Amino acid sequence: MRVAPKIILKWDSHYTYSVQSATCSGGTATVTVSPGVFGPANTAAPTWVVPWFVNAIFSGVADSHYNGTFSINNFAPTGTAPNSVKYSLGSCTGVSNVGTGGTMTMVPGKAVKKSI
Numbered sequence: 001m002r003v004a005p006k007i008i009l010k011w012d013s014h015y016t017y018s019v020q021s022a023t024c025s026g027g028t029a030t031v032t033v034s035p036g037v038f039g040p041a042n043t044a045a046p047t048w049v050v051p052w053f054v055n056a057i058f059s060g061v062a063d064s065h066y067n068g069t070f071s072i073n074n075f076a077p078t079g080t081a082p083n084s085v086k087y088s089l090g091s092c093t094g095v096s097n098v099g100t101g102g103t104m105t106m107v108p109g110k111a112v113k114k115s116i
Helices: none
Strands: 017-025 028-034 055-059 068-071 074-076 084-088 103-106
Touching: 068 084
Parallel strands: none
Antiparallel strands: 017 028, 017 103, 028 084, 055 068, 055 103, 074 084
């Protein structure tokens, strides 16, 4: 009996991202990071289906509202390696817009190449 191999591509998330800025609007945080968010083998994310709702861990951001583990619900901009992520804070009450400082790390997830 022959079993077909199962191929799972792992998203390469060996980077620690530096937070460049963080803003809040309508209950949604937008955090700009450096370097941009890449897919496997350091290829630009648009050539990969980067998993939505991947968990990202933020720490050291000046306004502590942004710190913690959040499910990323959007990457921007499209068409290039995105350099910002969005996640829900629920409310922007008492949340300040901040500049450089802090880090983001991502929990590795599965990714599928768009053109297999």
